[in-house]
Amino acid sequence: MIRRAPVNLWIGGALVAMMTAIALLSLVWTPYDHTLLDIPAKFAAPSAEHWLGTDQLGRDVVSLLMAASVNSLTVAFVAVGLGGAIGTLLGLAASAWGGWVEAIVMRLVDLGFAFPALLFAIMLAAAFGPSLSNAILAIAFINIPVFARVARGAANQIWTRDFVLAGQAAGMGRAALTRDHILPNIAAPIIVQATIEFAVAILAEAALSYLGLGAQPPMPSWGRMLSEAQTLMYLAPELAIYPGLCIILAVLGFGLLGDGLRDVTDPRLARTRA
Amino acid sequence: MSALLDIQNVTRRYPRPRQRLLHRPEPLVALDNASLTLNAGETYGIVGESGSGKTTLARLVMGFEAPDNGRVLLGGEDLHALPEHILRQRRQTFQMVFQDPFGSLDPRRPVGWSVGQPLRATGQQPAPAQIAQTFERVGLSASDAERYPHEFSGGQRQRIAIARAIITKPRLLVADEAVSALDVSVRAQILNLLLDLQDEFGLAMLFVTHDLAVVANLCDHLLVLRNGRTVEQGPAQAILTNPQTDYTTMLLDAARVTPAGHSAPARTTT
Ligand SMILES: Nc1ncnc2c1ncn2[C@@H]1O[C@H](COP(=O)(O)OP(=O)(O)OP(=O)(O)O)[C@@H](O)[C@H]1O
Numbered sequence: 001m002i003r004r005a006p007v008n009l010w011i012g013g014a015l016v017a018m019m020t021a022i023a024l025l026s027l028v029w030t031p032y033d034h035t036l037l038d039i040p041a042k043f044a045a046p047s048a049e050h051w052l053g054t055d056q057l058g059r060d061v062v063s064l065l066m067a068a069s070v071n072s073l074t075v076a077f078v079a080v081g082l083g084g085a086i087g088t089l090l091g092l093a094a095s096a097w098g099g100w101v102e103a104i105v106m107r108l109v110d111l112g113f114a115f116p117a118l119l120f121a122i123m124l125a126a127a128f129g130p131s132l133s134n135a136i137l138a139i140a141f142i143n144i145p146v147f148a149r150v151a152r153g154a155a156n157q158i159w160t161r162d163f164v165l166a167g168q169a170a171g172m173g174r175a176a177l178t179r180d181h182i183l184p185n186i187a188a189p190i191i192v193q194a195t196i197e198f199a200v201a202i203l204a205e206a207a208l209s210y211l212g213l214g215a216q217p218p219m220p221s222w223g224r225m226l227s228e229a230q231t232l233m234y235l236a237p238e239l240a241i242y243p244g245l246c247i248i249l250a251v252l253g254f255g256l257l258g259d260g261l262r263d264v265t266d267p268r269l270a271r272t273r274a
Numbered sequence: 275m276s277a278l279l280d281i282q283n284v285t286r287r288y289p290r291p292r293q294r295l296l297h298r299p300e301p302l303v304a305l306d307n308a309s310l311t312l313n314a315g316e317t318y319g320i321v322g323e324s325g326s327g328k329t330t331l332a333r334l335v336m337g338f339e340a341p342d343n344g345r346v347l348l349g350g351e352d353l354h355a356l357p358e359h360i361l362r363q364r365r366q367t368f369q370m371v372f373q374d375p376f377g378s379l380d381p382r383r384p385v386g387w388s389v390g391q392p393l394r395a396t397g398q399q400p401a402p403a404q405i406a407q408t409f410e411r412v413g414l415s416a417s418d419a420e421r422y423p424h425e426f427s428g429g430q431r432q433r434i435a436i437a438r439a440i441i442t443k444p445r446l447l448v449a450d451e452a453v454s455a456l457d458v459s460v461r462a463q464i465l466n467l468l469l470d471l472q473d474e475f476g477l478a479m480l481f482v483t484h485d486l487a488v489v490a491n492l493c494d495h496l497l498v499l500r501n502g503r504t505v506e507q508g509p510a511q512a513i514l515t516n517p518q519t520d521y522t523t524m525l526l527d528a529a530r531v532t533p534a535g536h537s538a539p540a541r542t543t544t
């Protein structure tokens with residue numbers, strides 16, 4: 001049963017691997033300290049010392065971009081992890097117990113899908129107040145309905161399988177059946193969704209930081225770099241292009257990876273071991 | 275002494291999807307006023323064509339769903355009136371073997387895990403020796419417990435499913451088309467295994483099948499269903515030798531003309 005790995009999986013995987021490697025590297029090494037101001041060297045053109053030049057305060061752009069990638073990935077990881085875990089649990093509970101549990105969860109899901117996710121995150125972050133942790137909470141929040149819906153749909157399918165009935169016949173309760181049979185068997189669609197939501201979260205973090213609702217100075221962030229560069233568009237347009245490109249590549253990378261994973265974990269192919 | 279299993283006038287309806295806006299269709303009556311009593315050590319065959327309500331009856335007996343009318347008494351207790359936690363304890367005494375031997379085992383778990391499940395459900399930690407013994411009892415080897423469902427043939431998987439069903443030494447075994455997906459030669463082996471276990475434990479069996487040939491020399495009693503209704507019911511020998519309805523005759527003929535080497539194609543697992 002050999003399946004051709006789709007192109008999107010490879011491109012997405014490569015982009016994500018590259019970005020992760022750069023983020024990890026930046027924890028131990030960047031060409032310069034990204035907080036180091038060198039006003040006389042501001043707006044330096046790309047050179048051997050500063051590969052992508054320096055910004056309006058003379059900071060090394062490559063170092064800034066590298067440090068900012070950590071911020072993007074961390075925010076996405078925490079927000080998708082938190083929102084994904086809560087959403088998955090809610091979806092599993094809705095599927096297992098039905099009735100009013102399901103009714104409440106589904107109303108929440110409806111609410112989540114009533115607004116565009118990004119707009120909703122901006123509304124929430126604005127309501128919570130500008131800080132990175134509030135931005136993370138807002139992004140986590142928009143993930144809850146997404147995962148609740150995916151988990152419930154996938155779980156509903158597994159509940160109809162004979163091995164779950166067999167577990168019920170064995171005397172297992174709903175919570176134990178969910179833990180032993182449902183959750184392990186919905187892991188694939190959850191992971192696929194998480195990868196796709198990673199892309200959304202990176203975009204959302206960039207948007208919130210751009211609006212001043214996310215990362216606060218001096219924390220480096222692609223979104224804030226973009227908004228700072230915006231005022232200097234006529235002076236140094238490349239300062240806006242670099243973080244913009246980073247955002248696009250990161251979003252594209254996770255988006256393609258998620259798509260590719262979805263293709264290879266086609267649920268119609270009975271898979272064997274976890 | 276009350277019967278082990280006493281099904282009293284059970285009816286199960288399923289709502290049909292609405293076709294027109296202001297018209298609520300009559301519900302589908304999957305099982306209509308069915309009754310039977312089954313004692314320890316006996317086998318009751320439930321036969322009928324596809325859609326006749328056989329699986330519905332099995333699901334009611336297993337407590338997977340509740341009847342709209344009527345009662346299912348197990349050891350004198352109304353199964354569907356028991357509180358959840360009591361019902362879960364009682365489940366040790368009635369077990370089921372499913373039709374699709376692949377679908378009834380979680381593909382992500384070693385089969386020994388699945389066989390130990392009924393013990394774990396009541397908080398016992400299944401001893402490896404007990405799992406091994408049960409595997410050997412159904413004709414498998416103790417080392418098979420470590421392996422995964424996809425490593426076994428259909429017949430072996432059904433043995434594993436039977437091992438899971440008997441590990442708690444139940445008093446009632448519900449077998450819903452338990453051999454239909456198997457080759458004829460394997461089918462005989464599995465039927466023999468079930469009969470041996472019945473002798474050994476005094477198991478009562480509710481044996482569901484669309485194929486009268488399978489049950490002919492297995493059952494003490496027969497219930498013949500059609501569209502949820504009881505068509506004929508009574509001692510198996512009497513019905514098989516002297517069917518009272520054309521429908522039963524038709525089922526009998528269908529069983530006879532089926533060549534011995536022919537079997538239903540194994541269901542592809544999804
Ligand atoms: N969950 C359900 N919802 C709606 N209708 C159902 C449901 N389960 C069964 N039915 C219907 O009830 C009737 C009886 O179904 P049942 O599965 O008991 O038949 P069966 O005798 O087991 O058939 P088969 O030999 O094909 O397995 C069928 O018409 C079926 O479509």
Ligand SMILES: [Mg+2]
Nearest residue numbers: 328329330451
């Ligand atoms: Mg059936």
